[in-house]
Amino acid sequence: MTTYAFHPHTLPTVPVEGSEAVFPVRRILCVGRNYAAHRREMGGDERDPPFFFAKPADAVTTGAEIPYPPATSDLHHEIELVVALKAGGANLSPERAIACVYGYAVGVDLTRRDLQGAAKAKGQPWEAGKAFDASAPISAIRVMDAPAPEAAVTLSVNGTERQRGQIGDMIWNVGEIIAKASALWTLAAGDLIFTGTPEGVAAIVRGDRVVGEVEGVGRLEFTVV
Numbered sequence: 001m002t003t004y005a006f007h008p009h010t011l012p013t014v015p016v017e018g019s020e021a022v023f024p025v026r027r028i029l030c031v032g033r034n035y036a037a038h039r040r041e042m043g044g045d046e047r048d049p050p051f052f053f054a055k056p057a058d059a060v061t062t063g064a065e066i067p068y069p070p071a072t073s074d075l076h077h078e079i080e081l082v083v084a085l086k087a088g089g090a091n092l093s094p095e096r097a098i099a100c101v102y103g104y105a106v107g108v109d110l111t112r113r114d115l116q117g118a119a120k121a122k123g124q125p126w127e128a129g130k131a132f133d134a135s136a137p138i139s140a141i142r143v144m145d146a147p148a149p150e151a152a153v154t155l156s157v158n159g160t161e162r163q164r165g166q167i168g169d170m171i172w173n174v175g176e177i178i179a180k181a182s183a184l185w186t187l188a189a190g191d192l193i194f195t196g197t198p199e200g201v202a203a204i205v206r207g208d209r210v211v212g213e214v215e216g217v218g219r220l221e222f223t224v225v
């Protein structure tokens with residue numbers, strides 16, 4: 001039996017809709033620029049394919065209140081479909097990749113846009129901009145087949161719609177995302193993948209009420225405090 005130097009931290013988990021069981025999070029991968037209209041608003045080149053970055057597993061939060069993070073004055077919302085894996089592997093075909101899916105959730109990829117912009121300008125890594133505490137608010141996971149291509153992906157702040165897209169707008173679909181990720185990392189049960197955001201990303205401030213929804217998947221609500 002392992003003797004730990006100190007008590008190990010609690011495993012991050014996400015509730016599973018209609019179940020007592022919770023989903024134990026192993027890793028969080030995120031896809032950047034997976035919607036053409038968002039790639040344009042971020043100044044991306046039309047020929048640049050989407051890419052991956054990561055957040056720590058303990059960035060997930062299901063809290064009704066999300067603390068405004070330190071060291072930023074430009075916190076942005078990015079509404080995203082999240083894929084939860086029950087299996088994994090390396091070099092998966094898109095068909096085998098889809099069979100690894102446990103369910104789907106609604107997530108917001110919170111971003112300290114000012115820090116991300118500074119990192120981009122200097123060619124530095126993105127962790128300070130993307131991988132901070134509580135940067136991955138998420139809904140309960142719904143065990144289901146993939147949402148329909150026409151399913152709406154929306155986010156509103158204080159009742160005003162800011163983002164709207166649909167699942168079929170994604171440049172890489174869910175099977176392709178998992179397959180491409182598995183060519184870079186060995187995936188496993190417990191992995192979450194944030195699949196990218198449609199256009200309309202913008203700043204939120206303390207007191208804002210954020211409601212994100214992926215049609216057929218769920219709804220995520222939180223207040224920034």
Ligand code: MN
Nearest residue numbers: 078109196197
């Ligand atoms: Mn994102």
